[in-house]
Amino acid sequence: MTRVSLLTVVVLIYLFLLAPLIIVVAVSFDPTDAFRFPPSGVSLRWYAAFFASETFLRAFFRVSLVVAVVVSAMATAVGGLAAIGLVRFLTRGRTLVETFFLAPIVVPEILLGAALFLYYSRIKMTTSLAGLVLGHLLLAIPYVVRTVAAGLAGIDPSLEEAALSLGASRPQAFWKVTVPMIRSSVLSGAIFAFIVSFSDINIALFVSGPDTVTLPVHVFSQIIWQADPTIAAASTLQIVLIAALLAVAQRTFRLRVTV
Amino acid sequence: MTTARGWVAFVLLAPGLTVLTLFLLVPLGLIVVISVFTYSPTQIWLPPVTTANYVKFFDPYYLGVTWTTVRIGLVTTLVCAVLGYPLAYFLARLRSRWLGLCLFLLITPLMVSSVIRIFGWLVILGRQGLVNAALGAVGFARVDLLYNEPAVVVGLTELLLPFMVLPLMTAIETIPRSVEEAARNLGAGSFALFQRVLLPLSLPGLVSGALLVYSVSISALVTPALMGGRKTRMLGNLVYDEVLTSMNWPFASAIAVVLLIVTGAVMATYLRTMRVLARRVGRP
Numbered sequence: 001m002t003r004v005s006l007l008t009v010v011v012l013i014y015l016f017l018l019a020p021l022i023i024v025v026a027v028s029f030d031p032t033d034a035f036r037f038p039p040s041g042v043s044l045r046w047y048a049a050f051f052a053s054e055t056f057l058r059a060f061f062r063v064s065l066v067v068a069v070v071v072s073a074m075a076t077a078v079g080g081l082a083a084i085g086l087v088r089f090l091t092r093g094r095t096l097v098e099t100f101f102l103a104p105i106v107v108p109e110i111l112l113g114a115a116l117f118l119y120y121s122r123i124k125m126t127t128s129l130a131g132l133v134l135g136h137l138l139l140a141i142p143y144v145v146r147t148v149a150a151g152l153a154g155i156d157p158s159l160e161e162a163a164l165s166l167g168a169s170r171p172q173a174f175w176k177v178t179v180p181m182i183r184s185s186v187l188s189g190a191i192f193a194f195i196v197s198f199s200d201i202n203i204a205l206f207v208s209g210p211d212t213v214t215l216p217v218h219v220f221s222q223i224i225w226q227a228d229p230t231i232a233a234a235s236t237l238q239i240v241l242i243a244a245l246l247a248v249a250q251r252t253f254r255l256r257v258t259v
Numbered sequence: 260m261t262t263a264r265g266w267v268a269f270v271l272l273a274p275g276l277t278v279l280t281l282f283l284l285v286p287l288g289l290i291v292v293i294s295v296f297t298y299s300p301t302q303i304w305l306p307p308v309t310t311a312n313y314v315k316f317f318d319p320y321y322l323g324v325t326w327t328t329v330r331i332g333l334v335t336t337l338v339c340a341v342l343g344y345p346l347a348y349f350l351a352r353l354r355s356r357w358l359g360l361c362l363f364l365l366i367t368p369l370m371v372s373s374v375i376r377i378f379g380w381l382v383i384l385g386r387q388g389l390v391n392a393a394l395g396a397v398g399f400a401r402v403d404l405l406y407n408e409p410a411v412v413v414g415l416t417e418l419l420l421p422f423m424v425l426p427l428m429t430a431i432e433t434i435p436r437s438v439e440e441a442a443r444n445l446g447a448g449s450f451a452l453f454q455r456v457l458l459p460l461s462l463p464g465l466v467s468g469a470l471l472v473y474s475v476s477i478s479a480l481v482t483p484a485l486m487g488g489r490k491t492r493m494l495g496n497l498v499y500d501e502v503l504t505s506m507n508w509p510f511a512s513a514i515a516v517v518l519l520i521v522t523g524a525v526m527a528t529y530l531r532t533m534r535v536l537a538r539r540v541g542r543p
Contacts, residue, residue: 010349013342017368017420020379023389027382035382037389078274085271089264099530101275104283106526108478110495111515114502115286118293118512134282141275192370199372201481206502216372223378223485232382235375243367250363 021239028232035229046233056234059218067129067214068198071136075193078137079144080186086145087152101145104138112138113206120207129212135203140193147192151185152178184252191249195242287519294512304509312513321497321514328493331408332477335415336423339472340465342416343423347464348457350424351431369421377485380414381405384486406488414482419475423468426536430464431457433539463536470529474522494518 031043163173201216480495501511
Protein backbone atom coordinates (compact mmCIF):
# COMPACT_ATOMS: atom_id res chain seq x y z
CA MET A 1 0.00 0.00 0.00
CA THR A 2 1.43 3.36 -0.90
CA ARG A 3 1.63 6.18 1.58
CA VAL A 4 -1.13 8.19 -0.08
CA SER A 5 -3.62 5.33 -0.22
CA LEU A 6 -2.92 4.46 3.42
CA LEU A 7 -3.52 8.08 4.37
CA THR A 8 -6.82 8.09 2.44
CA VAL A 9 -7.98 4.93 4.23
CA VAL A 10 -7.02 6.40 7.60
CA VAL A 11 -8.93 9.64 6.92
CA LEU A 12 -12.03 7.63 5.92
CA ILE A 13 -11.82 5.51 9.08
CA TYR A 14 -11.55 8.68 11.19
CA LEU A 15 -14.58 10.11 9.39
CA PHE A 16 -16.52 6.93 10.23
CA LEU A 17 -15.37 7.12 13.85
CA LEU A 18 -16.24 10.79 14.26
CA ALA A 19 -19.34 10.94 12.02
CA PRO A 20 -21.94 10.50 14.79
CA LEU A 21 -20.33 13.19 16.95
CA ILE A 22 -20.05 15.65 14.05
CA ILE A 23 -23.68 15.05 13.11
CA VAL A 24 -24.92 15.49 16.68
CA VAL A 25 -23.08 18.81 17.01
CA ALA A 26 -24.32 20.01 13.60
CA VAL A 27 -27.94 19.08 14.28
CA SER A 28 -27.88 20.92 17.62
CA PHE A 29 -27.35 24.23 15.77
CA ASP A 30 -30.02 23.64 13.13
CA PRO A 31 -32.94 26.04 13.48
CA THR A 32 -35.46 23.38 12.37
CA ASP A 33 -36.37 20.11 14.00
CA ALA A 34 -35.70 18.13 10.80
CA PHE A 35 -32.34 16.68 11.95
CA ARG A 36 -30.85 18.05 8.73
CA PHE A 37 -27.24 17.92 7.62
CA PRO A 38 -25.72 20.24 6.63
CA PRO A 39 -27.82 22.52 8.89
CA SER A 40 -30.00 25.05 7.10
CA GLY A 41 -28.75 27.83 9.37
CA VAL A 42 -27.28 28.52 12.74
CA SER A 43 -29.47 28.98 15.77
CA LEU A 44 -29.32 28.45 19.50
CA ARG A 45 -32.98 27.45 19.65
CA TRP A 46 -32.30 23.94 20.97
CA TYR A 47 -29.86 25.22 23.56
CA ALA A 48 -32.58 27.58 24.78
CA ALA A 49 -34.91 24.58 24.89
CA PHE A 50 -32.33 22.64 26.89
CA PHE A 51 -31.90 25.40 29.46
CA ALA A 52 -35.69 25.77 29.71
CA SER A 53 -36.24 22.08 30.33
CA GLU A 54 -36.56 21.19 33.99
CA THR A 55 -35.87 17.48 33.38
CA PHE A 56 -32.79 18.03 31.18
CA LEU A 57 -31.25 20.50 33.64
CA ARG A 58 -31.96 18.18 36.53
CA ALA A 59 -30.43 15.18 34.72
CA PHE A 60 -27.35 17.14 33.67
CA PHE A 61 -26.53 19.30 36.69
CA ARG A 62 -28.24 17.74 39.69
CA VAL A 63 -27.69 14.07 38.88
CA SER A 64 -24.95 13.32 36.32
CA LEU A 65 -22.58 16.12 37.30
CA VAL A 66 -22.99 15.56 41.05
CA VAL A 67 -22.56 11.80 40.76
CA ALA A 68 -19.50 12.18 38.50
CA VAL A 69 -17.77 14.63 40.85
CA VAL A 70 -18.40 12.43 43.90
CA VAL A 71 -17.30 9.29 42.01
CA SER A 72 -14.17 11.02 40.78
CA ALA A 73 -13.17 12.10 44.30
CA MET A 74 -13.93 8.71 45.88
CA ALA A 75 -12.31 6.67 43.11
CA THR A 76 -9.17 8.81 43.22
CA ALA A 77 -8.86 8.33 46.98
CA VAL A 78 -9.67 4.62 47.03
CA GLY A 79 -7.86 3.74 43.80
CA GLY A 80 -4.86 5.95 44.52
CA LEU A 81 -4.27 4.36 47.94
CA ALA A 82 -4.72 0.91 46.43
CA ALA A 83 -2.19 1.63 43.68
CA ILE A 84 0.39 2.81 46.26
CA GLY A 85 -0.26 -0.33 48.31
CA LEU A 86 0.06 -2.52 45.23
CA VAL A 87 3.24 -1.03 43.81
CA ARG A 88 5.10 -0.03 46.98
CA PHE A 89 4.05 -2.32 49.80
CA LEU A 90 2.53 -5.55 48.56
CA THR A 91 5.17 -8.27 48.37
CA ARG A 92 3.15 -11.43 47.87
CA GLY A 93 0.11 -12.12 45.69
CA ARG A 94 0.46 -8.89 43.76
CA THR A 95 -0.85 -10.28 40.48
CA LEU A 96 -3.90 -11.73 42.21
CA VAL A 97 -4.82 -8.50 44.01
CA GLU A 98 -4.14 -6.46 40.88
CA THR A 99 -6.42 -8.72 38.85
CA PHE A 100 -9.14 -8.29 41.48
CA PHE A 101 -8.84 -4.50 41.21
CA LEU A 102 -9.16 -4.70 37.42
CA ALA A 103 -12.07 -7.19 37.67
CA PRO A 104 -14.84 -4.62 37.13
CA ILE A 105 -13.54 -4.19 33.56
CA VAL A 106 -13.83 -7.91 32.95
CA VAL A 107 -17.50 -8.07 33.97
CA PRO A 108 -19.87 -6.72 31.30
CA GLU A 109 -21.38 -3.44 32.45
CA ILE A 110 -24.96 -4.52 31.91
CA LEU A 111 -24.43 -7.55 34.15
CA LEU A 112 -22.97 -5.28 36.82
CA GLY A 113 -26.05 -3.09 36.42
CA ALA A 114 -28.47 -6.01 36.60
CA ALA A 115 -26.67 -7.58 39.57
CA LEU A 116 -26.61 -4.26 41.44
CA PHE A 117 -30.31 -3.71 40.73
CA LEU A 118 -31.21 -7.10 42.24
CA TYR A 119 -28.79 -6.56 45.13
CA TYR A 120 -30.12 -3.08 45.94
CA SER A 121 -33.71 -4.29 45.93
CA ARG A 122 -32.65 -7.09 48.29
CA ILE A 123 -30.97 -4.72 50.75
CA LYS A 124 -33.72 -2.11 50.24
CA MET A 125 -31.39 0.55 48.83
CA THR A 126 -33.28 1.31 45.65
CA THR A 127 -33.07 4.30 43.31
CA SER A 128 -30.85 6.52 45.42
CA LEU A 129 -27.91 8.63 44.33
CA ALA A 130 -25.72 6.46 46.57
CA GLY A 131 -26.60 3.41 44.48
CA LEU A 132 -25.49 5.18 41.31
CA VAL A 133 -22.30 6.44 42.94
CA LEU A 134 -21.32 2.95 44.15
CA GLY A 135 -22.05 1.41 40.74
CA HIS A 136 -19.95 4.02 38.95
CA LEU A 137 -17.22 3.68 41.55
CA LEU A 138 -16.75 0.08 40.43
CA LEU A 139 -16.19 1.25 36.83
CA ALA A 140 -13.89 4.10 37.83
CA ILE A 141 -11.54 2.37 40.32
CA PRO A 142 -9.67 0.27 37.70
CA TYR A 143 -8.85 3.41 35.68
CA VAL A 144 -7.37 5.18 38.70
CA VAL A 145 -5.46 2.10 39.87
CA ARG A 146 -3.97 1.63 36.43
CA THR A 147 -2.88 5.26 35.88
CA VAL A 148 -1.50 5.79 39.37
CA ALA A 149 0.29 2.41 39.32
CA ALA A 150 1.84 3.30 35.96
CA GLY A 151 2.88 6.70 37.35
CA LEU A 152 4.50 5.11 40.41
CA ALA A 153 6.26 2.44 38.37
CA GLY A 154 7.89 5.15 36.28
CA ILE A 155 9.64 6.72 39.27
CA ASP A 156 13.20 5.84 40.14
CA PRO A 157 13.23 4.56 43.78
CA SER A 158 16.71 6.02 44.24
CA LEU A 159 15.16 9.50 44.34
CA GLU A 160 13.34 8.67 47.56
CA GLU A 161 16.49 7.03 48.90
CA ALA A 162 18.40 10.23 48.17
CA ALA A 163 15.85 12.16 50.26
CA LEU A 164 16.24 9.60 53.05
CA SER A 165 20.00 9.93 53.06
CA LEU A 166 19.59 13.70 53.26
CA GLY A 167 17.69 13.27 56.50
CA ALA A 168 14.02 12.98 55.50
CA SER A 169 11.83 10.41 57.23
CA ARG A 170 10.14 7.77 55.07
CA PRO A 171 6.69 9.43 55.08
CA GLN A 172 8.34 12.82 54.43
CA ALA A 173 10.32 11.41 51.51
CA PHE A 174 7.16 9.88 50.04
CA TRP A 175 5.09 13.00 50.56
CA LYS A 176 7.68 15.52 49.33
CA VAL A 177 9.40 13.58 46.57
CA THR A 178 7.10 10.89 45.18
CA VAL A 179 3.68 12.52 45.54
CA PRO A 180 4.58 15.63 43.50
CA MET A 181 5.91 13.31 40.79
CA ILE A 182 2.72 11.26 40.52
CA ARG A 183 0.45 14.30 40.66
CA SER A 184 -0.19 14.23 36.92
CA SER A 185 -1.10 10.56 36.87
CA VAL A 186 -3.46 11.07 39.83
CA LEU A 187 -5.10 14.02 38.04
CA SER A 188 -5.44 11.92 34.91
CA GLY A 189 -7.03 9.09 36.89
CA ALA A 190 -9.47 11.55 38.48
CA ILE A 191 -10.44 12.90 35.05
CA PHE A 192 -11.06 9.43 33.67
CA ALA A 193 -13.09 8.49 36.74
CA PHE A 194 -15.26 11.57 36.18
CA ILE A 195 -15.76 10.79 32.49
CA VAL A 196 -16.53 7.10 33.05
CA SER A 197 -19.27 8.06 35.48
CA PHE A 198 -20.57 10.96 33.42
CA SER A 199 -20.87 8.84 30.23
CA ASP A 200 -22.18 5.63 31.74
CA ILE A 201 -25.51 4.33 30.54
CA ASN A 202 -25.34 0.57 31.16
CA ILE A 203 -25.32 0.73 34.94
CA ALA A 204 -27.55 3.79 35.23
CA LEU A 205 -30.18 2.15 33.01
CA PHE A 206 -30.70 -0.44 35.76
CA VAL A 207 -30.12 1.49 38.98
CA SER A 208 -31.38 5.02 38.38
CA GLY A 209 -34.87 5.71 39.63
CA PRO A 210 -37.42 8.39 38.67
CA ASP A 211 -35.63 11.02 40.81
CA THR A 212 -32.11 10.02 39.79
CA VAL A 213 -32.27 9.96 35.99
CA THR A 214 -28.79 10.63 34.61
CA LEU A 215 -28.21 12.58 31.41
CA PRO A 216 -27.47 9.49 29.24
CA VAL A 217 -30.55 7.70 30.60
CA HIS A 218 -32.70 10.76 29.92
CA VAL A 219 -31.30 10.97 26.38
CA PHE A 220 -32.07 7.26 25.96
CA SER A 221 -35.71 7.66 26.94
CA GLN A 222 -36.08 10.88 24.91
CA ILE A 223 -34.83 9.03 21.81
CA ILE A 224 -37.50 6.39 22.35
CA TRP A 225 -40.39 8.68 23.26
CA GLN A 226 -39.94 12.05 21.55
CA ALA A 227 -36.81 12.75 19.60
CA ASP A 228 -36.21 16.47 19.12
CA PRO A 229 -32.89 18.30 18.71
CA THR A 230 -32.83 19.26 22.40
CA ILE A 231 -31.17 15.86 22.75
CA ALA A 232 -28.49 17.05 20.32
CA ALA A 233 -27.92 20.25 22.30
CA ALA A 234 -27.57 18.32 25.57
CA SER A 235 -25.29 15.80 23.85
CA THR A 236 -23.10 18.54 22.40
CA LEU A 237 -22.62 20.01 25.87
CA GLN A 238 -21.54 16.56 27.07
CA ILE A 239 -19.14 16.09 24.13
CA VAL A 240 -17.55 19.52 24.73
CA LEU A 241 -17.10 18.84 28.46
CA ILE A 242 -15.51 15.43 27.84
CA ALA A 243 -13.26 16.64 25.03
CA ALA A 244 -12.02 19.52 27.20
CA LEU A 245 -11.26 17.17 30.11
CA LEU A 246 -9.45 14.74 27.81
CA ALA A 247 -7.37 17.59 26.41
CA VAL A 248 -6.31 18.44 29.97
CA ALA A 249 -5.54 14.78 30.70
CA GLN A 250 -3.49 14.51 27.53
CA ARG A 251 -1.42 17.55 28.43
CA THR A 252 -0.53 16.10 31.80
CA PHE A 253 -0.30 12.38 31.10
CA ARG A 254 -0.06 9.83 28.32
CA LEU A 255 -3.66 8.93 27.39
CA ARG A 256 -2.69 5.48 26.20
CA VAL A 257 -1.63 4.18 29.57
CA THR A 258 -5.05 4.92 30.96
CA VAL A 259 -7.33 3.53 28.26
CA MET B 260 9.94 -5.00 58.43
CA THR B 261 8.04 -7.41 56.23
CA THR B 262 5.05 -7.58 58.56
CA ALA B 263 4.99 -3.78 58.94
CA ARG B 264 5.01 -3.54 55.15
CA GLY B 265 2.21 -6.07 54.96
CA TRP B 266 0.07 -4.07 57.39
CA VAL B 267 0.60 -0.83 55.45
CA ALA B 268 -0.34 -2.65 52.23
CA PHE B 269 -3.47 -4.01 53.90
CA VAL B 270 -4.54 -0.59 55.20
CA LEU B 271 -4.00 1.01 51.79
CA LEU B 272 -5.84 -1.74 49.93
CA ALA B 273 -8.67 -2.21 52.44
CA PRO B 274 -11.10 0.51 51.21
CA GLY B 275 -10.89 -0.74 47.61
CA LEU B 276 -11.16 -4.38 48.61
CA THR B 277 -14.24 -3.56 50.71
CA VAL B 278 -16.00 -1.70 47.89
CA LEU B 279 -15.20 -4.44 45.36
CA THR B 280 -16.30 -7.21 47.70
CA LEU B 281 -19.57 -5.61 48.78
CA PHE B 282 -20.64 -4.22 45.41
CA LEU B 283 -19.02 -6.57 42.90
CA LEU B 284 -18.51 -10.03 44.40
CA VAL B 285 -21.62 -10.16 46.58
CA PRO B 286 -24.05 -8.90 43.87
CA LEU B 287 -22.56 -11.31 41.31
CA GLY B 288 -22.80 -14.13 43.87
CA LEU B 289 -26.42 -13.14 44.44
CA ILE B 290 -27.35 -13.55 40.77
CA VAL B 291 -25.71 -16.98 40.74
CA VAL B 292 -27.89 -17.93 43.72
CA ILE B 293 -31.09 -16.41 42.28
CA SER B 294 -30.48 -18.24 38.99
CA VAL B 295 -31.17 -21.62 40.64
CA PHE B 296 -34.30 -20.46 42.52
CA THR B 297 -37.85 -21.00 41.35
CA TYR B 298 -39.70 -18.15 39.63
CA SER B 299 -42.93 -17.01 41.19
CA PRO B 300 -45.14 -14.40 39.50
CA THR B 301 -46.22 -12.98 42.86
CA GLN B 302 -43.08 -13.19 45.00
CA ILE B 303 -40.49 -13.05 42.19
CA TRP B 304 -38.45 -15.94 43.56
CA LEU B 305 -39.02 -18.87 45.90
CA PRO B 306 -36.43 -21.05 47.64
CA PRO B 307 -36.91 -24.47 45.95
CA VAL B 308 -33.71 -25.05 43.98
CA THR B 309 -34.24 -25.84 40.33
CA THR B 310 -32.43 -26.06 37.02
CA ALA B 311 -35.58 -24.88 35.19
CA ASN B 312 -34.13 -21.41 34.46
CA TYR B 313 -31.18 -22.91 32.63
CA VAL B 314 -33.35 -25.50 30.86
CA LYS B 315 -35.65 -22.69 29.67
CA PHE B 316 -32.63 -21.19 27.95
CA PHE B 317 -32.60 -24.13 25.50
CA ASP B 318 -35.96 -23.07 24.07
CA PRO B 319 -35.53 -22.38 20.30
CA TYR B 320 -36.39 -18.69 20.77
CA TYR B 321 -33.64 -18.09 23.33
CA LEU B 322 -31.15 -20.20 21.38
CA GLY B 323 -32.01 -18.02 18.39
CA VAL B 324 -31.24 -14.87 20.38
CA THR B 325 -27.98 -16.46 21.53
CA TRP B 326 -27.00 -17.25 17.95
CA THR B 327 -27.85 -13.70 16.85
CA THR B 328 -25.67 -12.40 19.69
CA VAL B 329 -22.71 -14.62 18.80
CA ARG B 330 -23.07 -13.78 15.09
CA ILE B 331 -23.19 -10.02 15.70
CA GLY B 332 -20.19 -10.34 18.03
CA LEU B 333 -18.15 -12.24 15.45
CA VAL B 334 -19.01 -9.95 12.53
CA THR B 335 -18.32 -6.83 14.61
CA THR B 336 -14.95 -8.24 15.66
CA LEU B 337 -14.06 -9.06 12.05
CA VAL B 338 -15.05 -5.60 10.77
CA CYS B 339 -13.15 -3.93 13.61
CA ALA B 340 -10.05 -5.97 12.73
CA VAL B 341 -10.25 -5.03 9.04
CA LEU B 342 -10.81 -1.31 9.76
CA GLY B 343 -8.54 -1.24 12.80
CA TYR B 344 -5.42 -2.69 11.23
CA PRO B 345 -4.58 0.11 8.75
CA LEU B 346 -5.36 2.73 11.40
CA ALA B 347 -3.22 0.96 14.03
CA TYR B 348 -0.36 0.59 11.54
CA PHE B 349 -0.58 4.26 10.61
CA LEU B 350 -0.55 5.38 14.25
CA ALA B 351 2.25 2.98 15.21
CA ARG B 352 4.49 4.42 12.49
CA LEU B 353 3.51 8.05 13.05
CA ARG B 354 6.37 9.95 14.64
CA SER B 355 5.37 13.57 14.64
CA ARG B 356 3.38 16.12 16.56
CA TRP B 357 0.27 14.81 14.79
CA LEU B 358 0.35 11.66 16.91
CA GLY B 359 -1.07 13.47 19.94
CA LEU B 360 -3.97 14.86 17.93
CA CYS B 361 -4.65 11.50 16.24
CA LEU B 362 -4.78 9.72 19.61
CA PHE B 363 -7.04 12.43 21.00
CA LEU B 364 -9.43 11.93 18.05
CA LEU B 365 -9.36 8.17 18.64
CA ILE B 366 -10.02 8.30 22.38
CA THR B 367 -12.55 11.16 22.56
CA PRO B 368 -15.33 9.24 20.78
CA LEU B 369 -14.57 6.24 22.99
CA MET B 370 -15.20 8.28 26.13
CA VAL B 371 -18.41 10.00 24.96
CA SER B 372 -21.55 8.20 26.13
CA SER B 373 -22.52 5.37 23.78
CA VAL B 374 -26.12 6.57 23.72
CA ILE B 375 -25.02 9.88 22.18
CA ARG B 376 -23.02 8.16 19.45
CA ILE B 377 -25.95 5.88 18.69
CA PHE B 378 -28.20 8.93 18.52
CA GLY B 379 -25.80 10.27 15.88
CA TRP B 380 -26.17 7.06 13.89
CA LEU B 381 -29.97 7.26 14.13
CA VAL B 382 -29.75 10.71 12.53
CA ILE B 383 -27.35 9.50 9.82
CA LEU B 384 -29.15 6.27 8.93
CA GLY B 385 -32.77 7.25 9.63
CA ARG B 386 -35.45 7.48 6.93
CA GLN B 387 -34.94 11.25 6.74
CA GLY B 388 -31.25 10.88 7.46
CA LEU B 389 -28.07 11.89 5.75
CA VAL B 390 -27.59 8.69 3.71
CA ASN B 391 -31.17 8.66 2.51
CA ALA B 392 -31.03 12.36 1.63
CA ALA B 393 -27.92 11.69 -0.44
CA LEU B 394 -29.61 8.73 -2.16
CA GLY B 395 -32.69 10.89 -2.83
CA ALA B 396 -30.53 13.67 -4.30
CA VAL B 397 -29.15 11.33 -6.94
CA GLY B 398 -32.60 9.93 -7.69
CA PHE B 399 -32.72 6.71 -5.69
CA ALA B 400 -35.63 5.60 -3.54
CA ARG B 401 -35.31 5.86 0.23
CA VAL B 402 -34.25 2.62 1.91
CA ASP B 403 -34.62 1.29 5.43
CA LEU B 404 -31.14 1.32 6.88
CA LEU B 405 -32.09 1.04 10.54
CA TYR B 406 -33.66 -1.62 12.73
CA ASN B 407 -31.80 -4.60 11.30
CA GLU B 408 -28.70 -6.59 12.05
CA PRO B 409 -26.23 -4.68 9.83
CA ALA B 410 -27.27 -1.44 11.56
CA VAL B 411 -26.35 -2.97 14.94
CA VAL B 412 -22.99 -4.07 13.51
CA VAL B 413 -22.32 -0.53 12.21
CA GLY B 414 -23.17 0.97 15.60
CA LEU B 415 -21.07 -1.53 17.56
CA THR B 416 -18.12 -1.26 15.17
CA GLU B 417 -18.01 2.49 15.60
CA LEU B 418 -18.32 2.16 19.39
CA LEU B 419 -15.62 -0.50 19.77
CA LEU B 420 -13.06 0.27 17.04
CA PRO B 421 -10.68 2.08 19.44
CA PHE B 422 -10.57 -1.06 21.60
CA MET B 423 -9.14 -2.90 18.59
CA VAL B 424 -6.76 -0.14 17.52
CA LEU B 425 -5.01 0.52 20.87
CA PRO B 426 -3.57 -2.96 21.60
CA LEU B 427 -2.87 -3.53 17.91
CA MET B 428 -0.94 -0.28 17.71
CA THR B 429 1.15 -1.29 20.74
CA ALA B 430 1.98 -4.61 19.06
CA ILE B 431 2.95 -3.03 15.72
CA GLU B 432 5.19 -0.52 17.52
CA THR B 433 7.34 -3.42 18.74
CA ILE B 434 8.16 -4.48 15.16
CA PRO B 435 11.35 -2.67 14.15
CA ARG B 436 11.14 -0.70 10.94
CA SER B 437 14.31 -2.43 9.80
CA VAL B 438 12.39 -5.73 9.63
CA GLU B 439 9.93 -4.12 7.23
CA GLU B 440 12.74 -2.66 5.15
CA ALA B 441 14.51 -6.03 5.01
CA ALA B 442 11.33 -7.71 3.74
CA ARG B 443 10.92 -4.99 1.12
CA ASN B 444 14.53 -5.35 0.01
CA LEU B 445 14.02 -9.08 -0.37
CA GLY B 446 11.21 -8.30 -2.80
CA ALA B 447 8.08 -8.49 -0.66
CA GLY B 448 5.08 -6.56 -1.99
CA SER B 449 2.63 -4.77 0.31
CA PHE B 450 0.44 -7.85 0.72
CA ALA B 451 3.31 -10.26 1.33
CA LEU B 452 4.76 -7.81 3.84
CA PHE B 453 1.45 -7.73 5.69
CA GLN B 454 0.73 -11.44 5.50
CA ARG B 455 4.16 -12.86 6.23
CA VAL B 456 5.82 -10.22 8.41
CA LEU B 457 3.45 -7.73 10.06
CA LEU B 458 0.51 -10.02 10.78
CA PRO B 459 2.46 -12.83 12.50
CA LEU B 460 4.51 -10.35 14.54
CA SER B 461 1.49 -8.29 15.62
CA LEU B 462 -0.71 -11.29 16.39
CA PRO B 463 -0.78 -10.80 20.20
CA GLY B 464 -2.16 -7.29 19.66
CA LEU B 465 -4.73 -8.49 17.15
CA VAL B 466 -5.85 -11.28 19.49
CA SER B 467 -6.11 -8.87 22.45
CA GLY B 468 -8.16 -6.38 20.47
CA ALA B 469 -10.40 -9.10 19.04
CA LEU B 470 -11.12 -10.64 22.45
CA LEU B 471 -11.91 -7.24 23.95
CA VAL B 472 -14.22 -6.22 21.08
CA TYR B 473 -15.96 -9.60 21.08
CA SER B 474 -16.60 -9.65 24.80
CA VAL B 475 -17.97 -6.10 24.89
CA SER B 476 -20.11 -6.58 21.78
CA ILE B 477 -21.85 -9.79 22.95
CA SER B 478 -22.94 -7.96 26.09
CA ALA B 479 -24.34 -4.96 24.18
CA LEU B 480 -27.69 -3.56 25.28
CA VAL B 481 -28.23 0.02 24.18
CA THR B 482 -27.07 -0.47 20.57
CA PRO B 483 -29.48 -3.33 19.73
CA ALA B 484 -32.22 -1.64 21.78
CA LEU B 485 -32.03 1.57 19.70
CA MET B 486 -30.73 0.33 16.34
CA GLY B 487 -31.90 -3.28 16.16
CA GLY B 488 -35.65 -2.86 16.17
CA ARG B 489 -38.00 -5.62 17.21
CA LYS B 490 -36.32 -8.42 15.30
CA THR B 491 -32.65 -8.01 16.16
CA ARG B 492 -32.49 -8.78 19.84
CA MET B 493 -29.39 -9.77 21.76
CA LEU B 494 -28.83 -11.45 25.14
CA GLY B 495 -28.40 -8.02 26.77
CA ASN B 496 -31.93 -7.05 25.70
CA LEU B 497 -33.26 -10.28 27.22
CA VAL B 498 -31.54 -9.59 30.56
CA TYR B 499 -32.92 -6.03 30.59
CA ASP B 500 -36.48 -7.08 29.76
CA GLU B 501 -36.53 -9.99 32.19
CA VAL B 502 -35.17 -7.84 35.03
CA LEU B 503 -37.20 -4.67 34.55
CA THR B 504 -40.28 -5.65 32.53
CA SER B 505 -41.16 -9.32 33.06
CA MET B 506 -39.60 -9.33 36.54
CA ASN B 507 -38.56 -12.96 36.04
CA TRP B 508 -35.39 -12.48 38.04
CA PRO B 509 -34.38 -16.15 38.27
CA PHE B 510 -34.44 -16.48 34.48
CA ALA B 511 -32.72 -13.10 34.01
CA SER B 512 -30.03 -14.26 36.44
CA ALA B 513 -29.57 -17.53 34.55
CA ILE B 514 -29.01 -15.62 31.27
CA ALA B 515 -26.66 -13.26 33.10
CA VAL B 516 -24.65 -16.17 34.54
CA VAL B 517 -24.26 -17.74 31.08
CA LEU B 518 -23.15 -14.40 29.63
CA LEU B 519 -20.83 -13.83 32.58
CA ILE B 520 -19.11 -17.19 32.12
CA VAL B 521 -18.60 -16.64 28.38
CA THR B 522 -17.31 -13.06 28.69
CA GLY B 523 -15.27 -14.00 31.77
CA ALA B 524 -13.45 -16.72 29.83
CA VAL B 525 -12.87 -14.37 26.88
CA MET B 526 -11.61 -11.55 29.11
CA ALA B 527 -9.33 -13.85 31.13
CA THR B 528 -7.65 -14.80 27.86
CA TYR B 529 -7.52 -11.10 26.95
CA LEU B 530 -5.71 -10.19 30.18
CA ARG B 531 -3.22 -12.98 29.53
CA THR B 532 -2.45 -11.84 25.96
CA MET B 533 -2.10 -8.25 27.17
CA ARG B 534 0.46 -9.40 29.74
CA VAL B 535 2.42 -11.15 26.97
CA LEU B 536 2.25 -7.95 24.96
CA ALA B 537 3.36 -5.78 27.89
CA ARG B 538 6.35 -8.05 28.49
CA ARG B 539 7.33 -7.71 24.86
CA VAL B 540 7.07 -3.93 24.95
CA GLY B 541 8.95 -3.86 28.23
CA ARG B 542 6.29 -1.74 29.90
CA PRO B 543 4.89 -2.45 33.37
